[in-house]
Amino acid sequence: MSITTSGLHHVTAIGGDPQRNVDFYLRALGLRLVKQTVNFDDPGTYHLYYGDEAGRPGSLMTFFPWPGTPTGRLGNGQATTTSFSVPESSIGWWQRHLEGLGVSVDPVESRDEEDVLTFRDPDGLVLALVGHHGGGDDRAPWDNGLVPVEHAIRGLHSVTLSVAQEDATADMLVNGLGLRPQSRDGNRLRYAAGEGGPGALVDVLVTPDAPRGLVAAGTVHHVAWRAPDQATQAAWRDELLDQGVRVTSILDRQYFRSIYFREPAGTLLEVATDEPGFAIDEPLLELGRALKLPPWLEPQRDDIQALLPALDLPDENDPAVADRLRT
Template sequence: MSIKTSGLHHVTAIGGDPQRNAGFYLRTLGLRLVKTTVNFDDPGTYHLYYGDQSGKPGTLLTFFPRPDAPSGRIGTGQATTTAFSVPEQSIGWWKDHLADAGITTGRIANRAGEDVLTFRDPDGLQLALVAHPQGDPRDPWDNGHVPAEHAIRGLHSVTLSVTEEDATAEMFGELGLTFAGQDSNRLRFTAGEGGPGAMVDVLVTPGTPRGLVATGTVHHVAWRAPDETSQAAWREELVDRGVHVTSILDRQYFRSIYFREPGGTLLEIATDQPGFAVDEPLLELGRALKLPPWLEPDREQIERALPKLDIPGENNRVDRTGRS
C-alpha cells in the first residue's frame, strides 16, 4: 500500500463497573483519564479514554464499561494482550507495586531482549508491562500514585491470537508493517521506525477455541493515520483489495474506519487529529461528561442512563515539574 501507519493509535476493551475501572487505571497504573464520553453507537455506555497528559496517539487504552455485561472468553480471533511501555529499571518496582495493590503477576520473563511482566485488570483483561532496552523517550503522566521515574510511557504493543498466520501476516504487510522476527509461535511486526508503541505480535495457536468479545477482552485495535486525506486513501486501497471497510466515522476526537484482519480481530484506522482538547481545556481533560454535538440534545436522558462516576481530583493535578 502507498500509505503506511506509524504505529498504534489506541486499544479499546470492554470493562465492567466504570468506577472500579477508573480507580484501577488512574490509581494503580497511574494513567490519566483524558476523556469521559459515551460510546457514540451506544450512548447508554461510557467511553473512557486513559493515556498520557494530553492523550497522544500511541498512549491510549480506552474502555466501554458495561456493569451488567457477561464475561468474555480470551481466545483466537482477537487481541489477547495489551502491553504498556515502562523504563528498563522499573519492572521490579512494578511487580512490588502491583502486589501491594493485590494484583497477581506472572514471573518477570525476557522476550526478544525485553523484560515482560504480565497481569490482569480487575475484569480479567490481559495486560503486560514491557521494558524496552533502548528506552522510551515519551513523557509520563505524573499524578502522584506512580513515581515519574517508573511511570507508564504509553502503549508498547498488542498481541493478536490466530489459528493460522499467513493471511494475517499478509494484511499487516499491506498496512505497511514490517516482519521483525519470530520466536517459536510468536511473530513480531513493526510500524514506522519500530520501538514501543509501534509493534504487534501475532501468536499462532492452532486448535485454540475462538475468543468471545465481552467483559475483560479487547474490542478492537486502532492504528494511526496522520490525517483524513491519508485515511481516505487508505480506505480506498483496502476496498480495492476486497476488504469490507466501514464508511469514515466521526469520533469527535479523531476519524475512524473499521475492518477485520483475516484472523478475526477488529482493526481501526484512526486519525491523529483533532485530539482531546477540541472540546475542553488540557487542564480539565476527563473531568466532565463530554458529548458530540449530535448527542447533546439528549444529554439529560443519557446522563440518567449512565452509572454514577466520580473522577479522582488528581486526574487534573499539576505534576512535580510544574507542568500542567
C-alpha cells in the same frame, strides 16, 4: 501498500463496573482519564479514554464499561494481550506495586531481550508491562504523583493477536497496514510500523489448538492504528477497498475519524486519525473532568446522564492539583 501507519493509536476493551475501571487505570496504573464521553453507537454507556497528559495517539487505552456484561473468552481471532512500555529498570517496582494492591501477576519473563510482567485488570483483561531497552522510550509519561514519574507508563508498547494460522493475518499486516516483519521466536511473530520500537509493534501468536475467542467483558474490542490526517485516511480506505477488504465508511468519533475492518482471523482493526485530538471541546487542564457529548447527542444530555453512574475521580487527574501534591 503505498500508505503505512506510524504505529498504534489506541486499544479499546470491554469492561464491567465503570468506577472500578477508573480506580484501576488511574490509581493503580497511574494513567490520566483524558475523556469522559459515551459510546456513540450505544450512548447509554461510557466511553472512557486513558493516556498521557494530553491523550496523545499511542498512549491511549479506552473502555466501554458495561456493568453486568458476561465475561469473554480469550482465543483466536482476538487481540489477547495489551502491553505498555515502562523503563527497563522499573519492572521490579511494578511487580511490588501491583502485588501490594492485591493484583495477581505472572512471573517476569524475557522476550526479545526485554522483561515482561503480565497481569490482569479487575475484569480479567490481560495486560503486560514491558521494560524497554536499547536507549529507552523517550515519550513523556503522565506525572500525577500516584506513580513515581521515573517508573510511570510511557504509552502503549505492543498488542498480541492470537490466530490459528498466520499467513492471511501476516498479509493483512504487511499489505493492509504497511507493517514489516521484524523477528520470530517459535510461534510468536513480531511486526513493526515505521522504525519500530514501543508503540509501533504487534505480535502474532500462532495457536492452532486454541478455542475461538469471544468478545465480552475482559477482552479487547478493537485495535486502532494511526493515520496522520483525514486525507491520508480516505486514500487508505480506497486502497483497502481495492484489495477487496470490507471497510466501513469514515465515521466521526469527535476526537478523531475512524474506519473499521477485520483482519482475516477476525480481530477488529481501526485506522484513526491523529487529529483533531482531545482538547477540541475542553482545555488541557480540564481533560476528563466532565462528561462530554458530540453535538448530535447534546440534546439528549439529561437522559444520557440519568443512565450513567457518577464517577469519583482522584484529585490527581487534574494537572493543577497533581502539581501541588508533588510539591
